[in-house]
Amino acid sequence: MKNKGPLYVLTCYVIWGLLPIFWKLLAQVDSLYVLASRIVWSMVLTGGILLLRRDRLAGVRAAFQDRREWGLLAAAGCVVCVNWGVYIWAVANGHMIDSSLAYYMNPILAILLGTVLFRERLTKLQWLAVAVTFAGLVITVIRYRQIPWIALVIGGSFAVYGALKKQVRSDAAVSTFVETLTLAPFALVLIFWMEAHGTGAAGVLSGWQWLLLLSVALYGEAFTATHAILFGFVWTGLILYLISGTRESRRHREEEKPCV
Known part of the structure; x- marks a missing residue:
């Protein structure tokens, strides 16, 4: 099972990479309705x-009975709702480049949040990665004269979501179900309200398109010099972070080797 880990991670990233195409097909539907x-x-x-796995149902009951657990999962649900x-x-709405930038920034934002909330110690390379990413943001603000809020909100909310999920005991399936079940009543009210007022999917989608509700090259978004600079800084920070993680893993393996 451990050997399949990288394959699972790769599959997740491929799916995430294809998601913008999926959401673009629903661009004519109100984003709140899609959410x-x-x-x-x-x-x-x-x-x-x-x-199908009834042994997990006990975990759902336990999550709802534990106020702290349910509170953390409800908070996580609200945060990932903002992210989605x-x-x-x-x-x-034509901000695919900003949204993709968010997920490159996410690891850096996550480790920075970890130092604040969990007092995790960063290596020198990790601090350098944070500094490089921050420098890229500063340059972007100076050139654009505005903060890249879309990337920061998406990347930051996902980092907060990860920090909240780090504190829960429930497994992935149970926690996701509790999160979405907590938000589902509000989502259903919104769906019915929007349909009743003519702003839902009825009249917009037809036939196979209803099943959809279960980047640059494609959509012609402008990739400016400022985008290139920011992506360059963020990718550099991400590479430094990955190098640091590789070094730490190697060091731990060396320390765990039995002495002969």
Whole structure:
């Protein structure tokens, strides 16, 4: 199972890379409606998985009975709701480059958050990675005269989501189900309200397009010199972070080797 880890990670990144194409197909539907649909159908999917594995249902009951656990999962659900919502809106409204930048920034934001919340110690290379990424942001603000808020909100909310999930005891399927089940009533109210007021998917989608509710080269977004500079700094920071992680893993393996 451990050997399949890199394959699972690669598969996840491939799926994430294809997601903008998926959301672009739904650009004609209001982003809030798409978000609400995603919450509901995520709940249905994870609920179905849990029903197939009935041994996990006890974990759902335990999560709801533990106020702290439920509170953390509810908070995580709200934060990832912001993440999903801004991401869907960004892709549908021609900000795909900013949304992709967010996920390159996410590891750096996550380790910075870890130092604040969990007092994790960073290596010199990790601090350098943070500094390089921050320098890229400063240059972007100076050139654009505005903060890249889309990338920061998406990347930052995902980092906060990870910090919250780090504190829960429930496994992935249970935690995702509890998160989406907590938000589902609000999502359903929004769906029915928007349909009743003519701003939902009815009249916009037809036939196979309803099944959709279960970048640059494609959509012609402008990739400016400022984008290139910021991506360069963020990628450099990410590479430094990965090098640091590789060194730490190698060091731990050396320390765990038995003495002969």
